[in-house]
Amino acid sequence: MYQKPVPGQGEDPSRSITNRLAGALEASALGRRADAILAELRCRRAPLRWSRMFGAATVACVLVLFATGIALMFFYVPSGDTTIYHGVYRPLRGTAMSEALQSTIDLSFEVRGGLLLRQLHHWAALLLPASILMQLLVTFFTGGFRRPRRLLWIVLVGILLVALLGGWSGYAMPDDLLAGTGLQIFQGILLAVPVAGAWLSSLLFSGGFPGRIIEHLYPIHVALAPVLLILLMAIRAWLTYRTGSMRFASIDRSSPASAGPPLWPHHATRSAGMLSLTTGVLLLVASVVTIDPVWLYGPADPAGASAGSQPDWYTGFLDGALRLVPPGWELTWGGRTWTLSILVPLAVVTGFILAVVIYPFFEEWLAGDRQDHSVLDRPRNTPSRTATGAAAMVFFGALWGAGSADIIATHFQLGVESVVGFFQCVVVLGPFAAFSLARRICLGLERRERETVELGYETGRIVRMPGGAFVEVREPLSRTESLRLQPAEHIAPLAVRPHTRGRRRLLDRLHAALWLFFFDDRIVYEPSSIVPTPTDGHGVRGDDGHGVRGDDVPVSAQATAPTRSVR
Numbered sequence: 001m002y003q004k005p006v007p008g009q010g011e012d013p014s015r016s017i018t019n020r021l022a023g024a025l026e027a028s029a030l031g032r033r034a035d036a037i038l039a040e041l042r043c044r045r046a047p048l049r050w051s052r053m054f055g056a057a058t059v060a061c062v063l064v065l066f067a068t069g070i071a072l073m074f075f076y077v078p079s080g081d082t083t084i085y086h087g088v089y090r091p092l093r094g095t096a097m098s099e100a101l102q103s104t105i106d107l108s109f110e111v112r113g114g115l116l117l118r119q120l121h122h123w124a125a126l127l128l129p130a131s132i133l134m135q136l137l138v139t140f141f142t143g144g145f146r147r148p149r150r151l152l153w154i155v156l157v158g159i160l161l162v163a164l165l166g167g168w169s170g171y172a173m174p175d176d177l178l179a180g181t182g183l184q185i186f187q188g189i190l191l192a193v194p195v196a197g198a199w200l201s202s203l204l205f206s207g208g209f210p211g212r213i214i215e216h217l218y219p220i221h222v223a224l225a226p227v228l229l230i231l232l233m234a235i236r237a238w239l240t241y242r243t244g245s246m247r248f249a250s251i252d253r254s255s256p257a258s259a260g261p262p263l264w265p266h267h268a269t270r271s272a273g274m275l276s277l278t279t280g281v282l283l284l285v286a287s288v289v290t291i292d293p294v295w296l297y298g299p300a301d302p303a304g305a306s307a308g309s310q311p312d313w314y315t316g317f318l319d320g321a322l323r324l325v326p327p328g329w330e331l332t333w334g335g336r337t338w339t340l341s342i343l344v345p346l347a348v349v350t351g352f353i354l355a356v357v358i359y360p361f362f363e364e365w366l367a368g369d370r371q372d373h374s375v376l377d378r379p380r381n382t383p384s385r386t387a388t389g390a391a392a393m394v395f396f397g398a399l400w401g402a403g404s405a406d407i408i409a410t411h412f413q414l415g416v417e418s419v420v421g422f423f424q425c426v427v428v429l430g431p432f433a434a435f436s437l438a439r440r441i442c443l444g445l446e447r448r449e450r451e452t453v454e455l456g457y458e459t460g461r462i463v464r465m466p467g468g469a470f471v472e473v474r475e476p477l478s479r480t481e482s483l484r485l486q487p488a489e490h491i492a493p494l495a496v497r498p499h500t501r502g503r504r505r506l507l508d509r510l511h512a513a514l515w516l517f518f519f520d521d522r523i524v525y526e527p528s529s530i531v532p533t534p535t536d537g538h539g540v541r542g543d544d545g546h547g548v549r550g551d552d553v554p555v556s557a558q559a560t561a562p563t564r565s566v567r
Helices: 017-027 029-043 050-073 099-109 114-141 150-171 177-192 197-205 213-243 263-288 313-323 340-367 383-402 405-411 416-455 479-485 506-519
Strands: 082-084 096-098 330-333 336-339 457-464 470-475 524-527 557-560
Touching: 017 029, 029 263, 050 114, 050 213, 050 263, 082 099, 096 099, 099 114, 114 150, 114 263, 114 313, 114 383, 150 213, 150 313, 150 340, 177 197, 177 313, 177 340, 197 213, 313 340, 313 383, 313 416, 330 340, 336 340, 340 383, 340 506, 383 405, 383 416, 383 506, 405 416, 416 479
Parallel strands: none
Antiparallel strands: 082 096, 330 336, 457 470, 524 557
């Protein structure tokens, strides 16, 4: 109710304009919905993990890209029409170039803060795929893609692909010699595609090179890619809100305290800090580190290419796949020439991306797991999955490194053929070696932790037993540490039974063989409770003299030897 202000004291502060607006907003349907969302966020909790900050870094990159991109749109001219440069950069005066390149050079030298905008936009575009890749790696190695979050994994892969599309289309926008070299490679790939290649090239380039490629890529860069990026990020945020956050194993997984601090305001404040930090670092790097100096490359020329030209790092694996194929891979079939030196890399890269997308479904089918999961895995507790990720990283890294074969050869004074041959061996043999090595390391770490769970941790104190033997004193682990070291969930044995005729189908036999390969040598824990262990009063086990315990030893798991569980 309105109260008449007392003379000499002014208006009641509660009736100020801002308070009236705030009260009206709170009373509205939108305000009530916002209060309900904030109340729910205060109740929701999430663990404190550094890997969660990659999401904030991704959002920061997207915001910087949108802010700088909108500003750049006012100065950039998306046209491939030829003009004569008469700007302030003297070495290029009188040079014929496209209007796109001229507007880019004018923006860099004649617009106050224009070069900073360009470089900030470019650095954010380089950091965005890196932060998304780190999210993918963290999600993969911790098992965050399992039910009910399989769709989240697919959406995250889609965000990465859209980020690559936006970065690649922006790479061609300046229309300098470096961008022209990349577009010539792209046109050659299109023309090598059977049946539809010539039609696709004509559609994008409107005839010969360079055609109207700038005008056709510009809508993709400023409209299609941003809209898809916003849509996929919104879908991922909504799915994350619905499914909740995953966490590592703890003593009481139903206890709110063990789940971490609430999302609002604790995690929101941390995310805002990471967003501000990422933006500041991008601004600092863009201020002091020059990138993409188009004035040094000059205009695009169909008859020339810049020496040592390299694509942006996130598309280097595509270039590397083309370089690793031996020359002369062609065949004639159906009245057409099939250029395998291009079709094979395309098929391999496409197959790799599809394998990444469907891996959650493959692991679910392989393990026979149909349950929902809310607890993350430690990478060492899933040796085969970790080994698969290591093999994929080596394969991707070999393709990516091969994209810089010429740079490696010139810097280290090596033959280009030798460098390419090395990466050919790595891309074929490296994944198998990485798989075997990573799995052996994980199993070794698990066996050591199983011993720690059973006998306790080493204290460094050596005592002499009555029989004359020297043993090291061990202290028991706390229940929290014991639960942290052992796997959060166990894979049930696979039951493959014959059908009515007493035979097993080929698919069932393949399923059993794959199950044995992936899960047969895992370290199995059988849960038990805290049990007292007889001691001699000095913390030394008196049973066999091979271990040390306290008076009441928390044993949360007893490890058993690996067994074949396929029936």
